[in-house]
Amino acid sequence: MKVMRKLKAKRVVIKVGTSTLVYPDGAINLRAIDQLAFVISAMRHRGREVVLVSSGAIGVGLNYMGLKQRPKAIPEQQAVAAIGQTELISIYKERFAVYEQKIGQLLLTRDIFVYPKSHHNVLNTFESLLAQNIVPIVNENDTVAVDELDHETKFGDNDQLSAIVATNIGADLLIMLSDIDGFYDGNPNGDAQANLLPHIAQVDQHTYDLAGGSGSRFGTGGMVTKLKAAERMLNADGQMILANGADPTIIFQILAGEPIGTLFG
Numbered sequence: 001m002k003v004m005r006k007l008k009a010k011r012v013v014i015k016v017g018t019s020t021l022v023y024p025d026g027a028i029n030l031r032a033i034d035q036l037a038f039v040i041s042a043m044r045h046r047g048r049e050v051v052l053v054s055s056g057a058i059g060v061g062l063n064y065m066g067l068k069q070r071p072k073a074i075p076e077q078q079a080v081a082a083i084g085q086t087e088l089i090s091i092y093k094e095r096f097a098v099y100e101q102k103i104g105q106l107l108l109t110r111d112i113f114v115y116p117k118s119h120h121n122v123l124n125t126f127e128s129l130l131a132q133n134i135v136p137i138v139n140e141n142d143t144v145a146v147d148e149l150d151h152e153t154k155f156g157d158n159d160q161l162s163a164i165v166a167t168n169i170g171a172d173l174l175i176m177l178s179d180i181d182g183f184y185d186g187n188p189n190g191d192a193q194a195n196l197l198p199h200i201a202q203v204d205q206h207t208y209d210l211a212g213g214s215g216s217r218f219g220t221g222g223m224v225t226k227l228k229a230a231e232r233m234l235n236a237d238g239q240m241i242l243a244n245g246a247d248p249t250i251i252f253q254i255l256a257g258e259p260i261g262t263l264f265g
């Protein structure tokens with residue numbers, strides 16, 4: 001028998017990875033972007049407060065510039081991100097407009113909440129946008145925060161930024177969409193026997209031992225950063241659901257309480 005979940009989801013943060021927005025061949029997944037705009041607008045129209053944390057600046061920038069590969073030099077990657085972010089947000093603006101939903105863009109760094117002044121200013125911006133029924137769309141500010149672009153040596157990315165945003169604005173739920181159905185007891189990318197874990201009450205060392213790296217060409221971090229995000233949500237008495245973003249309308253089923261993906265919390 002299917003056991004439905006009871007979720008608190010008045011204020012929701014949705015994080016989408018590059019793998020949801022850009023096809024493996026580098027083309028932009030306009031269908032996914034349109035579905036996201038549709039779902040989020042529908043959620044807003046039903047009284048939920050929604051923040052979208054979207055990666056994709058580099059992926060979209062590469063496509064826009066006709067580049068097959070991410071440049072090696074960090075400044076060039078930053079330039080691609082700057083170009084791609086403009087394109088990405090204009091696609092979002094166009095798609096959301098179809099559903100008569102306004103958006104606002106916030107480019108943040110993860111340390112912004114550490115400083116009381118910027119913390120206060122950022123929260124004010126979120127609250128003001130949400131009070132006006134506008135959907136904030138967040139990405140890490142790749143011009144300022146270069147560490148996440150250097151995938152060779154460092155971790156940290158929008159997975160964690162989404163949880164930092166969610167906990168600071170007091171969101172009940174973080175929905176993390178990726179290219180995988182949920183969290184498995186092994187990396188399904190190499191282990192065909194790996195099983196999906198529908199519920200994780202607590203993230204501990206054993207959970208981290210099951211997490212591997214990224215499977216996609218453009219993604220960063222893999223599961224480790226997603227677990228860190230889940231841990232952050234749990235510590236703030238929130239919940240996180242990791243699910244497959246191949247069809248973002250899956251969010252409707254998630255919000256209806258269907259046992260989809262992995263529930264942390």
Ligand SMILES: Nc1ncnc2c1ncn2[C@@H]1O[C@H](COP(=O)(O)OP(=O)(O)O)[C@@H](O)[C@H]1O
Nearest residue numbers: 017019178184186187189212214215219220222
């Ligand atoms: N235990 C695990 N369960 C599920 N996926 C895992 C696990 N360990 C590693 N992965 C890999 O993590 C990938 C998702 O991370 P990533 O490529 O960074 O996605 P995104 O672009 O959505 O942030 C999956 O496609 C999978 O290959």
Ligand SMILES: N[C@@H](CCC(=O)OP(=O)(O)O)C(=O)O
Nearest residue numbers: 018055056057058157158220
């Ligand atoms: N700020 C970068 C985000 C990189 C990132 O976090 O990627 P992902 O692992 O796909 O969520 C970009 O927009 O390309």
